[in-house]
Amino acid sequence: MSNTSNTSKSQNSPDSQNSTESKKSDKGDSAAEGRPGPMEVLRDARTQLAELTGMTAESVSSFEQTEDGWRLEIEVLELVRVPDTMSLLATYQVDLDPHGGLTGYRRVRRYERGRADPHRPGGH
Known part of the structure; x- marks a missing residue:
């Protein structure tokens, strides 16, 4: 005892x-x-966007916590072409609540896989 x-x-x-x-x-x-941690938010956001759009989420290019929850930019494969460098990708802005639930998304950019953003003089 x-x-x-x-x-x-x-x-x-x-x-x-x-x-x-x-x-x-x-x-x-x-x-x-x-509340979920950042890695859980990233995984869940990719999964939710893929389920809603039916498109493959390839990567997360931007991630930040906001007053209302989270905001991410996710690169999505929209159209597969041959050769692969001609496939169409898009950047989607995804908003989530503090618990990681998707509250909205919108496409902010569409581009071919093989294309880089144009260089802006004096910019980064």
């Missing part, structure tokens, strides 16, 4: 509580509030 009481005392010790609090803070504020 003495081991049991020692264990309960050690679990309630200030050192033990600090350790528990530091583990919670390592997960970030979003995990503590029950």
Whole structure:
């Protein structure tokens, strides 16, 4: 029995509580509030967009947290052509709520896979 009481005392010790609090803070504020983390948001956004559009989400080119949740830009394969460098891709802006649910999307750009953005003098 003495081991049991020692264990309960050690679990309630200030050192033990600090350790528990530091583990919670390592997960970030979003995990503590029950919101998904960035990787989960990325995966879910790609999946939701693919289900809604029926197109393959190839990559995420932009990702940011907003006041209303999350905003991503996802590159999507819209039309397969041969050769592959002629396939049509599109960038979709995807908005999600704080829990990762898709609230809206729109196509912001369409381009051939083999084409680069034009170079702007003085720009990056």
